[in-house]
Amino acid sequence: MAATRDRVRIVDTTVLSDDWYVLKKVTFDFLRRDGTWQRLSRETYDRGNGATILLRNAGTGDVLLTRQFRMPAFVSGHDGMLLEAAAGLLDDATPEARIRAEAEEETGYRVRGVRKVFEAFMSPGSVTEKLHFFVGEYDASLRTGDGGGVAEEGEDLEVVEMPLQAALDAVERGEIVDAKTIMLLQYVALRETAGARGMTPLLVLVAGPYRSGTDGDPARIAANLHRLEAAALAVYRCGHVPMIGEWVSLPLAVAAGSRQVGDEIGEAFLYPAAHRLLRRCDAVLRIDGASRGADADVSLARQLGKPVYFAIDEIPVAQDDSGS
Incomplete structure:
Protein backbone atom coordinates (compact mmCIF):
# COMPACT_ATOMS: atom_id res chain seq x y z
CA MET A 1 0.00 0.00 0.00
CA ALA A 2 1.32 3.46 -0.92
CA ALA A 3 2.25 5.96 1.79
CA THR A 4 -0.68 8.18 2.78
CA ARG A 5 0.85 11.27 1.16
CA ASP A 6 0.88 9.39 -2.16
CA ARG A 7 -2.78 8.42 -1.77
CA VAL A 8 -4.09 11.97 -1.36
CA ARG A 9 -4.18 14.65 -4.08
CA ILE A 10 -5.58 18.00 -2.99
CA VAL A 11 -7.75 19.41 -5.79
CA ASP A 12 -9.17 22.55 -4.19
CA THR A 13 -9.39 24.31 -0.83
CA THR A 14 -12.10 26.88 -0.13
CA VAL A 15 -12.35 29.01 3.02
CA LEU A 16 -15.97 28.91 4.18
CA SER A 17 -15.51 30.96 7.35
CA ASP A 18 -12.64 32.86 8.96
CA ASP A 19 -14.26 34.51 11.95
CA TRP A 20 -13.41 32.88 15.27
CA TYR A 21 -11.37 30.07 13.69
CA VAL A 22 -11.03 28.79 10.11
CA LEU A 23 -13.54 26.50 8.42
CA LYS A 24 -12.43 25.12 5.05
CA LYS A 25 -13.86 22.83 2.41
CA VAL A 26 -11.20 20.55 0.96
CA THR A 27 -11.80 18.66 -2.29
CA PHE A 28 -9.34 15.84 -2.90
CA ASP A 29 -8.77 12.60 -4.77
CA PHE A 30 -8.16 9.55 -2.57
CA LEU A 31 -6.58 6.28 -3.68
CA ARG A 32 -8.74 3.47 -2.33
CA ARG A 33 -7.40 0.09 -1.28
CA ASP A 34 -8.69 -1.50 -4.49
CA GLY A 35 -6.47 0.83 -6.54
CA THR A 36 -9.19 3.19 -7.79
CA TRP A 37 -9.25 6.95 -7.21
CA GLN A 38 -12.30 8.58 -5.64
CA ARG A 39 -13.04 12.32 -5.47
CA LEU A 40 -14.24 13.46 -2.04
CA SER A 41 -15.00 16.70 -0.20
CA ARG A 42 -14.56 17.26 3.52
CA GLU A 43 -14.87 20.26 5.81
CA THR A 44 -12.04 20.92 8.27
CA TYR A 45 -12.22 23.25 11.26
CA ASP A 46 -8.81 24.61 12.26
CA ARG A 47 -8.62 26.08 15.74
CA GLY A 48 -4.97 25.23 16.41
CA ASN A 49 -3.60 22.62 18.78
CA GLY A 50 -4.09 22.62 22.53
CA ALA A 51 -3.09 21.17 25.87
CA THR A 52 -4.94 19.98 28.96
CA ILE A 53 -3.88 18.95 32.45
CA LEU A 54 -5.42 17.12 35.40
CA LEU A 55 -4.22 18.64 38.66
CA PRO A 72 -21.82 24.15 21.65
CA ALA A 73 -22.93 21.85 24.49
CA PHE A 74 -25.82 24.21 25.27
CA VAL A 75 -27.19 24.19 21.71
CA SER A 76 -26.93 20.38 21.77
CA GLY A 77 -29.45 20.15 24.61
CA HIS A 78 -27.07 20.17 27.61
CA ASP A 79 -27.30 22.96 30.18
CA GLY A 80 -23.87 24.04 28.95
CA MET A 81 -22.11 24.06 32.33
CA LEU A 82 -19.27 21.54 31.97
CA LEU A 83 -16.83 20.24 34.57
CA GLU A 84 -13.44 20.16 32.89
CA ALA A 85 -9.72 19.79 33.38
CA ALA A 86 -7.76 23.00 32.78
CA ALA A 87 -7.00 23.46 29.08
CA GLY A 88 -6.09 25.99 26.43
CA LEU A 89 -4.84 26.50 22.90
CA LEU A 90 -1.08 26.60 22.39
CA ASP A 91 -0.92 29.93 20.52
CA ASP A 92 2.69 29.25 19.39
CA ALA A 93 3.86 28.26 22.91
CA THR A 94 5.20 24.81 23.73
CA PRO A 95 2.55 22.47 25.15
CA GLU A 96 4.13 22.36 28.62
CA ALA A 97 4.70 26.11 28.85
CA ARG A 98 1.15 26.81 27.73
CA ILE A 99 -0.50 24.36 30.09
CA ARG A 100 1.47 25.63 33.09
CA ALA A 101 0.29 29.17 32.36
CA GLU A 102 -3.26 28.11 31.54
CA ALA A 103 -3.60 26.00 34.69
CA GLU A 104 -2.51 28.90 36.92
CA GLU A 105 -4.79 31.32 35.07
CA GLU A 106 -7.83 29.05 35.39
CA THR A 107 -7.31 27.49 38.83
CA GLY A 108 -5.14 29.97 40.72
CA TYR A 109 -2.41 27.39 41.42
CA ARG A 110 1.12 27.02 40.13
CA VAL A 111 1.74 23.45 39.06
CA ARG A 112 4.67 21.16 39.81
CA GLY A 113 5.58 17.70 38.61
CA VAL A 114 4.10 18.37 35.18
CA ARG A 115 4.29 15.26 33.02
CA LYS A 116 2.99 14.63 29.54
CA VAL A 117 1.11 11.35 29.31
CA PHE A 118 -0.19 11.18 25.74
CA GLU A 119 -1.64 13.21 22.87
CA ALA A 120 -4.74 12.66 20.77
CA PHE A 121 -6.90 14.06 17.99
CA MET A 122 -10.21 14.81 19.68
CA SER A 123 -12.53 14.84 16.66
CA PRO A 124 -10.47 13.85 13.61
CA GLY A 125 -13.48 13.58 11.34
CA SER A 126 -13.78 17.36 11.17
CA VAL A 127 -11.48 19.22 13.60
CA THR A 128 -7.72 19.55 13.06
CA GLU A 129 -6.87 20.06 16.75
CA LYS A 130 -4.40 17.72 18.44
CA LEU A 131 -4.51 17.86 22.22
CA HIS A 132 -1.48 17.29 24.47
CA PHE A 133 -2.47 15.63 27.78
CA PHE A 134 -0.61 16.29 31.03
CA VAL A 135 -0.89 15.46 34.71
CA GLY A 136 0.56 17.59 37.50
CA GLU A 137 0.42 18.33 41.20
CA TYR A 138 -0.81 21.23 43.31
CA ASP A 139 -1.20 21.98 47.02
CA ALA A 140 -2.04 24.96 49.22
CA SER A 141 1.54 26.26 49.14
CA LEU A 142 1.27 26.78 45.36
CA ARG A 143 -1.83 29.01 45.50
CA THR A 144 -1.29 32.30 43.67
CA GLY A 145 -4.82 33.63 43.30
CA ASP A 146 -8.48 32.82 42.83
CA GLY A 147 -8.26 31.57 39.26
CA GLY A 148 -11.39 31.86 37.17
CA GLY A 149 -9.80 32.70 33.84
CA VAL A 150 -9.59 36.04 32.04
CA ALA A 151 -12.80 38.07 32.10
CA GLU A 152 -11.73 40.11 29.04
CA GLU A 153 -11.68 36.85 27.06
CA GLY A 154 -15.20 35.97 28.19
CA GLU A 155 -14.03 33.41 30.77
CA ASP A 156 -16.01 32.95 33.98
CA LEU A 157 -14.76 29.73 35.56
CA GLU A 158 -15.67 28.21 38.90
CA VAL A 159 -12.81 26.24 40.48
CA VAL A 160 -14.04 22.87 41.76
CA GLU A 161 -12.01 20.60 44.04
CA MET A 162 -13.21 17.05 44.64
CA PRO A 163 -11.88 13.58 45.52
CA LEU A 164 -10.78 11.51 42.55
CA GLN A 165 -13.42 8.87 43.27
CA ALA A 166 -16.14 11.53 43.36
CA ALA A 167 -15.02 12.71 39.92
CA LEU A 168 -15.08 9.15 38.58
CA ASP A 169 -18.55 8.66 40.04
CA ALA A 170 -19.62 11.90 38.33
CA VAL A 171 -18.47 10.42 35.02
CA GLU A 172 -20.64 7.34 35.59
CA ARG A 173 -23.64 9.50 36.47
CA GLY A 174 -23.18 11.58 33.32
CA GLU A 175 -22.29 14.73 35.26
CA ILE A 176 -18.83 14.95 33.71
CA VAL A 177 -19.24 14.65 29.95
CA ASP A 178 -16.13 16.44 28.68
CA ALA A 179 -14.00 13.92 26.77
CA LYS A 180 -10.55 15.25 27.66
CA THR A 181 -11.44 15.30 31.35
CA ILE A 182 -12.82 11.75 31.27
CA MET A 183 -9.66 10.54 29.52
CA LEU A 184 -7.39 12.09 32.16
CA LEU A 185 -9.48 10.86 35.08
CA GLN A 186 -9.46 7.33 33.70
CA TYR A 187 -5.71 7.54 33.06
CA VAL A 188 -5.06 8.44 36.70
CA ALA A 189 -7.52 5.80 37.93
CA LEU A 190 -5.81 3.10 35.87
CA ARG A 191 -2.43 4.15 37.25
CA GLU A 192 -3.76 3.94 40.79
CA THR A 193 -5.21 0.50 40.13
CA ALA A 194 -1.83 -0.63 38.84
CA GLY A 195 -0.19 0.91 41.89
CA ALA A 196 -2.52 -0.97 44.22
CA ARG A 197 -1.44 -4.20 42.54
CA GLY A 198 2.19 -3.15 42.83
CA MET A 199 3.67 -0.92 40.15
CA THR A 200 6.03 -2.67 37.77
CA PRO A 201 9.58 -1.31 38.18
CA LEU A 202 10.58 1.17 35.51
CA LEU A 203 13.89 1.36 33.66
CA VAL A 204 14.81 5.00 34.35
CA LEU A 205 17.57 6.86 32.50
CA VAL A 206 19.26 9.39 34.78
CA ALA A 207 20.31 12.39 32.66
CA GLY A 208 22.45 15.31 33.76
CA PRO A 209 25.85 16.98 33.33
CA TYR A 210 28.84 14.69 32.77
CA ARG A 211 31.54 16.72 30.99
CA SER A 212 29.43 19.89 30.70
CA GLY A 213 30.90 22.85 32.57
CA THR A 214 34.06 20.99 33.61
CA ASP A 215 36.58 22.29 31.03
CA GLY A 216 37.82 18.72 30.90
CA ASP A 217 38.92 18.74 34.56
CA PRO A 218 38.94 15.06 35.66
CA ALA A 219 37.99 15.96 39.24
CA ARG A 220 34.94 17.93 38.13
CA ILE A 221 33.94 15.20 35.69
CA ALA A 222 34.19 12.69 38.54
CA ALA A 223 32.03 14.96 40.72
CA ASN A 224 29.36 15.09 38.02
CA LEU A 225 29.43 11.32 37.65
CA HIS A 226 29.08 11.00 41.43
CA ARG A 227 25.91 13.18 41.29
CA LEU A 228 24.50 11.02 38.51
CA GLU A 229 25.20 7.87 40.49
CA ALA A 230 23.68 9.34 43.67
CA ALA A 231 20.49 10.04 41.71
CA ALA A 232 20.62 6.51 40.29
CA LEU A 233 20.79 5.13 43.83
CA ALA A 234 17.71 7.17 44.78
CA VAL A 235 15.87 5.73 41.76
CA TYR A 236 16.83 2.23 42.88
CA ARG A 237 15.50 2.93 46.37
CA CYS A 238 12.14 3.83 44.78
CA GLY A 239 11.98 0.27 43.50
CA HIS A 240 13.06 1.01 39.92
CA VAL A 241 16.04 0.11 37.74
CA PRO A 242 18.35 3.09 37.11
CA MET A 243 20.59 3.54 34.09
CA ILE A 244 23.19 6.17 33.24
CA GLY A 245 24.30 6.65 29.66
CA GLU A 246 27.96 6.71 30.69
CA TRP A 247 27.62 3.23 32.19
CA VAL A 248 27.13 2.03 28.63
CA SER A 249 29.13 4.49 26.53
CA LEU A 250 32.36 4.62 28.56
CA PRO A 251 33.14 0.86 28.53
CA LEU A 252 32.20 0.72 24.84
CA ALA A 253 34.52 3.63 24.06
CA VAL A 254 37.41 2.00 25.92
CA ALA A 255 36.80 -1.27 24.10
CA ALA A 256 36.87 0.67 20.82
CA GLY A 257 40.25 2.21 21.66
CA SER A 258 39.45 5.42 23.54
CA ARG A 259 42.39 6.54 25.66
CA GLN A 260 40.94 9.50 27.54
CA VAL A 261 37.60 11.09 28.33
CA GLY A 262 36.45 13.36 25.53
CA ASP A 263 38.67 12.02 22.77
CA GLU A 264 37.26 11.44 19.29
CA ILE A 265 36.46 7.78 19.88
CA GLY A 266 34.73 8.51 23.17
CA GLU A 267 32.63 11.28 21.64
CA ALA A 268 31.51 8.90 18.89
CA PHE A 269 29.95 6.64 21.53
CA LEU A 270 28.69 9.09 24.19
CA TYR A 271 25.44 10.51 22.77
CA PRO A 272 24.47 7.72 20.34
CA ALA A 273 24.75 5.12 23.12
CA ALA A 274 22.64 7.24 25.47
CA HIS A 275 19.95 7.74 22.83
CA ARG A 276 19.82 4.05 21.96
CA LEU A 277 19.52 3.28 25.65
CA LEU A 278 16.78 5.87 26.07
CA ARG A 279 14.63 4.17 23.46
CA ARG A 280 14.64 1.06 25.68
CA CYS A 281 13.99 2.97 28.91
CA ASP A 282 10.57 3.71 30.38
CA ALA A 283 11.29 7.19 31.76
CA VAL A 284 13.93 9.88 32.27
CA LEU A 285 15.04 11.59 35.48
CA ARG A 286 16.68 14.93 34.60
CA ILE A 287 18.88 16.18 37.44
CA ASP A 288 20.02 19.79 37.82
CA GLY A 289 22.85 21.30 35.81
CA ALA A 290 23.37 22.62 32.29
CA SER A 291 23.90 19.85 29.75
CA ARG A 292 23.03 19.84 26.06
CA GLY A 293 23.20 16.06 26.04
CA ALA A 294 20.75 15.74 28.95
CA ASP A 295 18.44 18.30 27.34
CA ALA A 296 18.55 16.23 24.15
CA ASP A 297 17.58 13.16 26.20
CA VAL A 298 14.57 15.04 27.61
CA SER A 299 13.54 16.22 24.14
CA LEU A 300 13.78 12.70 22.69
CA ALA A 301 11.90 11.20 25.65
CA ARG A 302 9.03 13.63 25.09
CA GLN A 303 8.97 12.86 21.38
CA LEU A 304 8.69 9.18 22.29
CA GLY A 305 5.93 9.86 24.81
CA LYS A 306 8.01 8.76 27.81
CA PRO A 307 7.58 10.35 31.26
CA VAL A 308 10.21 12.94 32.24
CA TYR A 309 10.77 13.62 35.94
CA PHE A 310 12.75 16.51 37.43
CA ALA A 311 12.79 15.41 41.07
CA ILE A 312 13.03 12.01 42.71
CA ASP A 313 9.78 12.55 44.63
CA GLU A 314 7.91 12.84 41.31
CA ILE A 315 8.66 9.19 40.52
CA PRO A 316 5.98 6.78 41.81
CA VAL A 317 7.32 4.12 44.13
CA ALA A 318 7.31 0.57 42.75
CA GLN A 319 6.44 -2.56 44.65
CA ASP A 320 9.33 -3.95 46.69
CA ASP A 321 10.01 -7.36 45.15
CA SER A 322 13.26 -7.94 46.99
CA GLY A 323 11.63 -10.44 49.33
CA SER A 324 12.71 -8.47 52.39
Whole structure:
Protein backbone atom coordinates (compact mmCIF):
# COMPACT_ATOMS: atom_id res chain seq x y z
CA MET A 1 0.00 0.00 0.00
CA ALA A 2 1.32 3.46 -0.92
CA ALA A 3 2.25 5.96 1.79
CA THR A 4 -0.68 8.18 2.78
CA ARG A 5 0.85 11.27 1.16
CA ASP A 6 0.88 9.39 -2.16
CA ARG A 7 -2.78 8.42 -1.77
CA VAL A 8 -4.09 11.97 -1.36
CA ARG A 9 -4.18 14.65 -4.08
CA ILE A 10 -5.58 18.00 -2.99
CA VAL A 11 -7.75 19.41 -5.79
CA ASP A 12 -9.17 22.55 -4.19
CA THR A 13 -9.39 24.31 -0.83
CA THR A 14 -12.10 26.88 -0.13
CA VAL A 15 -12.35 29.01 3.02
CA LEU A 16 -15.97 28.91 4.18
CA SER A 17 -15.51 30.96 7.35
CA ASP A 18 -12.64 32.86 8.96
CA ASP A 19 -14.26 34.51 11.95
CA TRP A 20 -13.41 32.88 15.27
CA TYR A 21 -11.37 30.07 13.69
CA VAL A 22 -11.03 28.79 10.11
CA LEU A 23 -13.54 26.50 8.42
CA LYS A 24 -12.43 25.12 5.05
CA LYS A 25 -13.86 22.83 2.41
CA VAL A 26 -11.20 20.55 0.96
CA THR A 27 -11.80 18.66 -2.29
CA PHE A 28 -9.34 15.84 -2.90
CA ASP A 29 -8.77 12.60 -4.77
CA PHE A 30 -8.16 9.55 -2.57
CA LEU A 31 -6.58 6.28 -3.68
CA ARG A 32 -8.74 3.47 -2.33
CA ARG A 33 -7.40 0.09 -1.28
CA ASP A 34 -8.69 -1.50 -4.49
CA GLY A 35 -6.47 0.83 -6.54
CA THR A 36 -9.19 3.19 -7.79
CA TRP A 37 -9.25 6.95 -7.21
CA GLN A 38 -12.30 8.58 -5.64
CA ARG A 39 -13.04 12.32 -5.47
CA LEU A 40 -14.24 13.46 -2.04
CA SER A 41 -15.00 16.70 -0.20
CA ARG A 42 -14.56 17.26 3.52
CA GLU A 43 -14.87 20.26 5.81
CA THR A 44 -12.04 20.92 8.27
CA TYR A 45 -12.22 23.25 11.26
CA ASP A 46 -8.81 24.61 12.26
CA ARG A 47 -8.62 26.08 15.74
CA GLY A 48 -4.97 25.23 16.41
CA ASN A 49 -3.60 22.62 18.78
CA GLY A 50 -4.09 22.62 22.53
CA ALA A 51 -3.09 21.17 25.87
CA THR A 52 -4.94 19.98 28.96
CA ILE A 53 -3.88 18.95 32.45
CA LEU A 54 -5.42 17.12 35.40
CA LEU A 55 -4.22 18.64 38.66
CA ARG A 56 -3.92 16.28 41.61
CA ASN A 57 -3.19 17.07 45.25
CA ALA A 58 -0.58 14.49 46.21
CA GLY A 59 -1.45 14.87 49.88
CA THR A 60 -5.24 14.55 49.77
CA GLY A 61 -5.75 12.79 46.44
CA ASP A 62 -8.22 15.47 45.33
CA VAL A 63 -8.42 16.69 41.74
CA LEU A 64 -8.90 20.29 40.66
CA LEU A 65 -11.39 20.98 37.86
CA THR A 66 -13.24 24.01 36.53
CA ARG A 67 -16.90 24.53 35.71
CA GLN A 68 -17.64 26.79 32.75
CA PHE A 69 -20.30 27.51 30.15
CA ARG A 70 -19.88 25.92 26.71
CA MET A 71 -22.22 27.18 23.98
CA PRO A 72 -21.82 24.15 21.65
CA ALA A 73 -22.93 21.85 24.49
CA PHE A 74 -25.82 24.21 25.27
CA VAL A 75 -27.19 24.19 21.71
CA SER A 76 -26.93 20.38 21.77
CA GLY A 77 -29.45 20.15 24.61
CA HIS A 78 -27.07 20.17 27.61
CA ASP A 79 -27.30 22.96 30.18
CA GLY A 80 -23.87 24.04 28.95
CA MET A 81 -22.11 24.06 32.33
CA LEU A 82 -19.27 21.54 31.97
CA LEU A 83 -16.83 20.24 34.57
CA GLU A 84 -13.44 20.16 32.89
CA ALA A 85 -9.72 19.79 33.38
CA ALA A 86 -7.76 23.00 32.78
CA ALA A 87 -7.00 23.46 29.08
CA GLY A 88 -6.09 25.99 26.43
CA LEU A 89 -4.84 26.50 22.90
CA LEU A 90 -1.08 26.60 22.39
CA ASP A 91 -0.92 29.93 20.52
CA ASP A 92 2.69 29.25 19.39
CA ALA A 93 3.86 28.26 22.91
CA THR A 94 5.20 24.81 23.73
CA PRO A 95 2.55 22.47 25.15
CA GLU A 96 4.13 22.36 28.62
CA ALA A 97 4.70 26.11 28.85
CA ARG A 98 1.15 26.81 27.73
CA ILE A 99 -0.50 24.36 30.09
CA ARG A 100 1.47 25.63 33.09
CA ALA A 101 0.29 29.17 32.36
CA GLU A 102 -3.26 28.11 31.54
CA ALA A 103 -3.60 26.00 34.69
CA GLU A 104 -2.51 28.90 36.92
CA GLU A 105 -4.79 31.32 35.07
CA GLU A 106 -7.83 29.05 35.39
CA THR A 107 -7.31 27.49 38.83
CA GLY A 108 -5.14 29.97 40.72
CA TYR A 109 -2.41 27.39 41.42
CA ARG A 110 1.12 27.02 40.13
CA VAL A 111 1.74 23.45 39.06
CA ARG A 112 4.67 21.16 39.81
CA GLY A 113 5.58 17.70 38.61
CA VAL A 114 4.10 18.37 35.18
CA ARG A 115 4.29 15.26 33.02
CA LYS A 116 2.99 14.63 29.54
CA VAL A 117 1.11 11.35 29.31
CA PHE A 118 -0.19 11.18 25.74
CA GLU A 119 -1.64 13.21 22.87
CA ALA A 120 -4.74 12.66 20.77
CA PHE A 121 -6.90 14.06 17.99
CA MET A 122 -10.21 14.81 19.68
CA SER A 123 -12.53 14.84 16.66
CA PRO A 124 -10.47 13.85 13.61
CA GLY A 125 -13.48 13.58 11.34
CA SER A 126 -13.78 17.36 11.17
CA VAL A 127 -11.48 19.22 13.60
CA THR A 128 -7.72 19.55 13.06
CA GLU A 129 -6.87 20.06 16.75
CA LYS A 130 -4.40 17.72 18.44
CA LEU A 131 -4.51 17.86 22.22
CA HIS A 132 -1.48 17.29 24.47
CA PHE A 133 -2.47 15.63 27.78
CA PHE A 134 -0.61 16.29 31.03
CA VAL A 135 -0.89 15.46 34.71
CA GLY A 136 0.56 17.59 37.50
CA GLU A 137 0.42 18.33 41.20
CA TYR A 138 -0.81 21.23 43.31
CA ASP A 139 -1.20 21.98 47.02
CA ALA A 140 -2.04 24.96 49.22
CA SER A 141 1.54 26.26 49.14
CA LEU A 142 1.27 26.78 45.36
CA ARG A 143 -1.83 29.01 45.50
CA THR A 144 -1.29 32.30 43.67
CA GLY A 145 -4.82 33.63 43.30
CA ASP A 146 -8.48 32.82 42.83
CA GLY A 147 -8.26 31.57 39.26
CA GLY A 148 -11.39 31.86 37.17
CA GLY A 149 -9.80 32.70 33.84
CA VAL A 150 -9.59 36.04 32.04
CA ALA A 151 -12.80 38.07 32.10
CA GLU A 152 -11.73 40.11 29.04
CA GLU A 153 -11.68 36.85 27.06
CA GLY A 154 -15.20 35.97 28.19
CA GLU A 155 -14.03 33.41 30.77
CA ASP A 156 -16.01 32.95 33.98
CA LEU A 157 -14.76 29.73 35.56
CA GLU A 158 -15.67 28.21 38.90
CA VAL A 159 -12.81 26.24 40.48
CA VAL A 160 -14.04 22.87 41.76
CA GLU A 161 -12.01 20.60 44.04
CA MET A 162 -13.21 17.05 44.64
CA PRO A 163 -11.88 13.58 45.52
CA LEU A 164 -10.78 11.51 42.55
CA GLN A 165 -13.42 8.87 43.27
CA ALA A 166 -16.14 11.53 43.36
CA ALA A 167 -15.02 12.71 39.92
CA LEU A 168 -15.08 9.15 38.58
CA ASP A 169 -18.55 8.66 40.04
CA ALA A 170 -19.62 11.90 38.33
CA VAL A 171 -18.47 10.42 35.02
CA GLU A 172 -20.64 7.34 35.59
CA ARG A 173 -23.64 9.50 36.47
CA GLY A 174 -23.18 11.58 33.32
CA GLU A 175 -22.29 14.73 35.26
CA ILE A 176 -18.83 14.95 33.71
CA VAL A 177 -19.24 14.65 29.95
CA ASP A 178 -16.13 16.44 28.68
CA ALA A 179 -14.00 13.92 26.77
CA LYS A 180 -10.55 15.25 27.66
CA THR A 181 -11.44 15.30 31.35
CA ILE A 182 -12.82 11.75 31.27
CA MET A 183 -9.66 10.54 29.52
CA LEU A 184 -7.39 12.09 32.16
CA LEU A 185 -9.48 10.86 35.08
CA GLN A 186 -9.46 7.33 33.70
CA TYR A 187 -5.71 7.54 33.06
CA VAL A 188 -5.06 8.44 36.70
CA ALA A 189 -7.52 5.80 37.93
CA LEU A 190 -5.81 3.10 35.87
CA ARG A 191 -2.43 4.15 37.25
CA GLU A 192 -3.76 3.94 40.79
CA THR A 193 -5.21 0.50 40.13
CA ALA A 194 -1.83 -0.63 38.84
CA GLY A 195 -0.19 0.91 41.89
CA ALA A 196 -2.52 -0.97 44.22
CA ARG A 197 -1.44 -4.20 42.54
CA GLY A 198 2.19 -3.15 42.83
CA MET A 199 3.67 -0.92 40.15
CA THR A 200 6.03 -2.67 37.77
CA PRO A 201 9.58 -1.31 38.18
CA LEU A 202 10.58 1.17 35.51
CA LEU A 203 13.89 1.36 33.66
CA VAL A 204 14.81 5.00 34.35
CA LEU A 205 17.57 6.86 32.50
CA VAL A 206 19.26 9.39 34.78
CA ALA A 207 20.31 12.39 32.66
CA GLY A 208 22.45 15.31 33.76
CA PRO A 209 25.85 16.98 33.33
CA TYR A 210 28.84 14.69 32.77
CA ARG A 211 31.54 16.72 30.99
CA SER A 212 29.43 19.89 30.70
CA GLY A 213 30.90 22.85 32.57
CA THR A 214 34.06 20.99 33.61
CA ASP A 215 36.58 22.29 31.03
CA GLY A 216 37.82 18.72 30.90
CA ASP A 217 38.92 18.74 34.56
CA PRO A 218 38.94 15.06 35.66
CA ALA A 219 37.99 15.96 39.24
CA ARG A 220 34.94 17.93 38.13
CA ILE A 221 33.94 15.20 35.69
CA ALA A 222 34.19 12.69 38.54
CA ALA A 223 32.03 14.96 40.72
CA ASN A 224 29.36 15.09 38.02
CA LEU A 225 29.43 11.32 37.65
CA HIS A 226 29.08 11.00 41.43
CA ARG A 227 25.91 13.18 41.29
CA LEU A 228 24.50 11.02 38.51
CA GLU A 229 25.20 7.87 40.49
CA ALA A 230 23.68 9.34 43.67
CA ALA A 231 20.49 10.04 41.71
CA ALA A 232 20.62 6.51 40.29
CA LEU A 233 20.79 5.13 43.83
CA ALA A 234 17.71 7.17 44.78
CA VAL A 235 15.87 5.73 41.76
CA TYR A 236 16.83 2.23 42.88
CA ARG A 237 15.50 2.93 46.37
CA CYS A 238 12.14 3.83 44.78
CA GLY A 239 11.98 0.27 43.50
CA HIS A 240 13.06 1.01 39.92
CA VAL A 241 16.04 0.11 37.74
CA PRO A 242 18.35 3.09 37.11
CA MET A 243 20.59 3.54 34.09
CA ILE A 244 23.19 6.17 33.24
CA GLY A 245 24.30 6.65 29.66
CA GLU A 246 27.96 6.71 30.69
CA TRP A 247 27.62 3.23 32.19
CA VAL A 248 27.13 2.03 28.63
CA SER A 249 29.13 4.49 26.53
CA LEU A 250 32.36 4.62 28.56
CA PRO A 251 33.14 0.86 28.53
CA LEU A 252 32.20 0.72 24.84
CA ALA A 253 34.52 3.63 24.06
CA VAL A 254 37.41 2.00 25.92
CA ALA A 255 36.80 -1.27 24.10
CA ALA A 256 36.87 0.67 20.82
CA GLY A 257 40.25 2.21 21.66
CA SER A 258 39.45 5.42 23.54
CA ARG A 259 42.39 6.54 25.66
CA GLN A 260 40.94 9.50 27.54
CA VAL A 261 37.60 11.09 28.33
CA GLY A 262 36.45 13.36 25.53
CA ASP A 263 38.67 12.02 22.77
CA GLU A 264 37.26 11.44 19.29
CA ILE A 265 36.46 7.78 19.88
CA GLY A 266 34.73 8.51 23.17
CA GLU A 267 32.63 11.28 21.64
CA ALA A 268 31.51 8.90 18.89
CA PHE A 269 29.95 6.64 21.53
CA LEU A 270 28.69 9.09 24.19
CA TYR A 271 25.44 10.51 22.77
CA PRO A 272 24.47 7.72 20.34
CA ALA A 273 24.75 5.12 23.12
CA ALA A 274 22.64 7.24 25.47
CA HIS A 275 19.95 7.74 22.83
CA ARG A 276 19.82 4.05 21.96
CA LEU A 277 19.52 3.28 25.65
CA LEU A 278 16.78 5.87 26.07
CA ARG A 279 14.63 4.17 23.46
CA ARG A 280 14.64 1.06 25.68
CA CYS A 281 13.99 2.97 28.91
CA ASP A 282 10.57 3.71 30.38
CA ALA A 283 11.29 7.19 31.76
CA VAL A 284 13.93 9.88 32.27
CA LEU A 285 15.04 11.59 35.48
CA ARG A 286 16.68 14.93 34.60
CA ILE A 287 18.88 16.18 37.44
CA ASP A 288 20.02 19.79 37.82
CA GLY A 289 22.85 21.30 35.81
CA ALA A 290 23.37 22.62 32.29
CA SER A 291 23.90 19.85 29.75
CA ARG A 292 23.03 19.84 26.06
CA GLY A 293 23.20 16.06 26.04
CA ALA A 294 20.75 15.74 28.95
CA ASP A 295 18.44 18.30 27.34
CA ALA A 296 18.55 16.23 24.15
CA ASP A 297 17.58 13.16 26.20
CA VAL A 298 14.57 15.04 27.61
CA SER A 299 13.54 16.22 24.14
CA LEU A 300 13.78 12.70 22.69
CA ALA A 301 11.90 11.20 25.65
CA ARG A 302 9.03 13.63 25.09
CA GLN A 303 8.97 12.86 21.38
CA LEU A 304 8.69 9.18 22.29
CA GLY A 305 5.93 9.86 24.81
CA LYS A 306 8.01 8.76 27.81
CA PRO A 307 7.58 10.35 31.26
CA VAL A 308 10.21 12.94 32.24
CA TYR A 309 10.77 13.62 35.94
CA PHE A 310 12.75 16.51 37.43
CA ALA A 311 12.79 15.41 41.07
CA ILE A 312 13.03 12.01 42.71
CA ASP A 313 9.78 12.55 44.63
CA GLU A 314 7.91 12.84 41.31
CA ILE A 315 8.66 9.19 40.52
CA PRO A 316 5.98 6.78 41.81
CA VAL A 317 7.32 4.12 44.13
CA ALA A 318 7.31 0.57 42.75
CA GLN A 319 6.44 -2.56 44.65
CA ASP A 320 9.33 -3.95 46.69
CA ASP A 321 10.01 -7.36 45.15
CA SER A 322 13.26 -7.94 46.99
CA GLY A 323 11.63 -10.44 49.33
CA SER A 324 12.71 -8.47 52.39
